[in-house]
Amino acid sequence: MTNNRYAFGFVIAFFVSAVSNADSDAEEARTQENRAKAxxxxxxxxxxxxxxxxxxxxxxxxxxxxxxxxxxxxxxxxxxxxxxxxxxxxxxxxxxxxxxxxxxxxxxxxxxxxxxxxxxxxxxxxxxxxxxxxxxxxxxxxxxxxxxxxxxxxxxxxxxxxxxxxxxxxxxxxxxxxxxxxxxxxxxxxxxxxxxxxxxxxxxxxxxxxxxxxxxxxxxxxxxxxxxxxxxxxxxxxxxxxxxxxxxxxxxxxxxxxxxxxxxxxxxxxxxxxxxxxxxxxxxxxxxxxxxxxxxxxxxxxxxxxxxxxxxxxxxxxxxxxxxxxxxxxxxxxxxxxxxxxxxxxxxxxxxxxxxxxxxxxxxxxxxxxxxxxxxxxxxxxxxxxxxxxxxxxxxxxxxxxxAQVQPDSVSRPRPWNDIAFLRASQSKPTWVAAVTDRFKLVVAANEEPYLFDLESDPDELGNQIQRTEHATIVRTLANQLLHYGETTGDPQLQKGVLKDQLTKLAN
CATH class of the missing domain: 3.40.720.10 (Alkaline Phosphatase, subunit A)
Structure with a gap:
């Protein structure tokens, strides 16, 4: 009886070991496959x-x-x-x-x-x-x-x-x-x-x-x-x-x-x-x-x-x-x-x-x-x-x-995306911050009036269009998003002071 128990245990151990090795081999194969595809x-x-x-x-x-x-x-x-x-x-x-x-x-x-x-x-x-x-x-x-x-x-x-x-x-x-x-x-x-x-x-x-x-x-x-x-x-x-x-x-x-x-x-x-x-x-x-x-x-x-x-x-x-x-x-x-x-x-x-x-x-x-x-x-x-x-x-x-590439069998639909990037001076004290879209650029600085560039009509960035009535909405939008950026990222330039004050004024 003792010998049978020993033999049965040996078989179980061998089986577990074989399964374990097989799993290990499969995992290694999957790893190698993933490495090959990487x-x-x-x-x-x-x-x-x-x-x-x-x-x-x-x-x-x-x-x-x-x-x-x-x-x-x-x-x-x-x-x-x-x-x-x-x-x-x-x-x-x-x-x-x-x-x-x-x-x-x-x-x-x-x-x-x-x-x-x-x-x-x-x-x-x-x-x-x-x-x-x-x-x-x-x-x-x-x-x-x-x-x-x-x-x-x-x-x-x-x-x-x-x-x-x-x-x-x-x-x-x-x-x-x-x-x-x-x-x-x-x-x-x-x-x-x-x-x-x-x-x-x-x-x-x-x-x-x-x-x-x-x-x-x-x-x-x-x-x-x-x-x-x-x-x-x-x-x-x-x-x-x-x-x-x-x-x-x-x-x-x-x-x-x-x-x-x-x-x-x-x-x-x-x-x-x-x-x-x-x-x-x-x-x-x-x-x-x-x-x-x-x-x-x-x-x-x-x-x-x-x-x-x-x-x-x-x-x-x-x-x-x-x-x-x-x-x-x-x-x-x-x-x-x-x-x-x-x-x-x-x-x-x-x-x-x-x-x-x-x-x-x-x-x-x-x-x-x-x-x-x-x-x-x-x-x-x-x-x-x-x-x-x-x-x-x-x-x-x-x-x-x-x-990401659109698959041939998929339907191409416009995907929602907030077209904006935030730029900042390489300073901690208020200097300048900017919000840029594909067309517009709002720059707010400590030593200058706010600037809005329309990169479509003025690609040389020569004219400040901040006062143009047709751009009032985009100015408010960019100002509000710059304020939100300042709050969520803790940009020290926008916690208080002249830049935040200017943006608050533009956002209203």
Whole structure:
């Protein structure tokens, strides 16, 4: 009897073990199947990039808006354009705060800048922030980052910060700077140009196709892609160009020097700028420099050529249909519009940025998104497109409903969407806030009367239409939504004081 009980127990144990192993094998098979189906994510982010330098954006504009530096003063960008043609282009995508650190903070976190710990340049991102990369890493993605970060405080260049924020391989991540030449050494990457004081320099220093910043960083991205081609990956390539200094390696340094480049129509109108747009002292006597614009064009062309190499690598590895590719920037550059350079204000050239998402099988080729979105909306949107949930502290909107491909057997109906994005100055004290739709932009500032721009009738943003009776309803609507934004996100600029007072007046 004892032997029979032992034999029966052995059979039961064997059966349970076999079932358990079978379940384990099935679970492993399901895991492998899910990994095989998972889409890779490659984000290519430039710095201080004027959207009009991209052919796909010029296609969305009238000729005079597409070629503001002259009829022949354009850069051909076929590689980046191909992403827009195979996916979606966002025509009203804005830096939530048009300065490096706060815009990037919103982009990676899905939180408004004032809730990230990094509402101004050189402030560190709060350690509790969960980025889209960390979400993907937790579900098995190989993750990495190369290029400028600008979210770990004042360190410069500060390679490989100790806080990864989900980007496990951050060997080629540097915190700050717009270096032009890099190299690999036995002790790791370093800036290859050195100044007289022995410190890293922004000098070009004869950089070539293997050491110039754009090329060198793109090579690191392609190395990562090859290394992780057999598993789902998320890689972020953050290029420090076309941010100044406007220098680029041959042949791009002379490629556009003979173009007839002229000042934008608004260049000589800086005296008409609202107080929130300067001119700052450094721009007070700004002179137009066609050579500097030619070099800016050269940096953009170098970027596009490297994007072409990355696309070729994905194709070579049979990853094209399994990889979501995002092309974007952290903020714009006015490039002499309104007599200004750089960024930091809500003018289109400063705040509007490229956002292209190519997602085979998810986003229909040729999709155009005109609704206003901001960098704060990126993380929840890309995670939703990848069937992942955004962190609970996310404040941005999931805009995947605007991107997702309509199935052939479904009925296409307009989907409700609040066409608005909120912008803010990179300050805690009341400075300026803005609400933007595809057509209108309301700017309320501490040192200026409220401004309303009608981007349809006045794309150059020359006239304040706040007093026009036909726009009274949109002014009230935008003012009320800005007040609601201030209340729900706790924006310190709108808790009390002049901005809240102005908006309260406009909202009634």
């Amino acid at each position: 889409m890779n994510l490659l984000v290519i982010q430039t710095d201080e990039h004027n959207f009009r330098t991209l052919g796909c954006y010029r296609e969305t504009l009238t000729p005079d808006q597409a070629r503001i530096w002259g009829p022949e003063a354009i850069v051909e960008t076929p590689a980046i354009d191909s992403l827009a043609h195979r996916g979606a282009i966002c025509t009203s995508f804005y830096a939530t705060s048009p300065v490096c650190t706060p815009s990037r903070a919103a982009f990676f976190s899905g939180r408004y800048p004032h809730n990230t710990g990094a509402p101004q340049n050189d402030l560190p991102l709060d350690s509790d922030v969960v980025t889209f990369a960390e979400v993907l890493q937790r579900v098995g993605y190989a993750t990495g980052y190369a290029g400028k970060w600008h979210l770990d405080g004042p360190g410069k260049p500060q390679w490989e910060p100790s806080r990864h924020f989900g980007f496990k391989d951050n060997r080629y991540l540097f915190n700050r700077g717009h270096w032009k030449k890099f190299e690999l050494t036995a002790s790791g990457p370093r800036v290859a140009a050195v100044g007289r004081n022995g410190q890293p320099s922004y000098a070009l220093d004869d950089a070539d196709e293997t050491t110039f910043s754009t090329d060198w960083l793109a090579d690191r991205a392609m190395d990562f892609i090859r290394e992780h081609a057999e598993e789902p990956f998320c890689y972020h390539l953050s290029l420090p160009d076309p941010h100044g200094p406007n220098t680029v390696r041959p042949p791009y340094d002379t490629m556009y020097q003979n173009l007839p480049i002229r000042p934008p129509l608004t260049f000589s109108m800086s005296k008409q700028n609202p107080a929130w747009a300067g001119p700052e002292s450094k721009n007070a006597s700004l002179k137009f420099n066609a050579s500097q614009m030619a070099l800016y064009f050269g940096m953009v062309k170098c970027i596009d050529d490297n994007v072409a190499q990355i696309l070729a690598t994905l194709n070579e590895l049979d990853l094209t249909d399994r990889t979501i590719i995002v092309f974007t920037s952290d903020h714009g550059d006015l490039c002499y519009e309104h007599g200004r350079l750089n960024k930091g204000n809500p003018y289109e050239g400063s705040a509007k940025i490229p956002m292209i998402i190519c997602a085979p099988g998810i986003i229909q080729p040729g999709t155009r998104i005109d609704q206003a979105l901001g960098t704060v909306d990126f993380a929840p949107t890309i995670l939703s497109l990848m069937n992942q949930s955004a962190p609970s502290q996310t404040e941005g909107r999931d805009a995947s409903v605007l991107f």
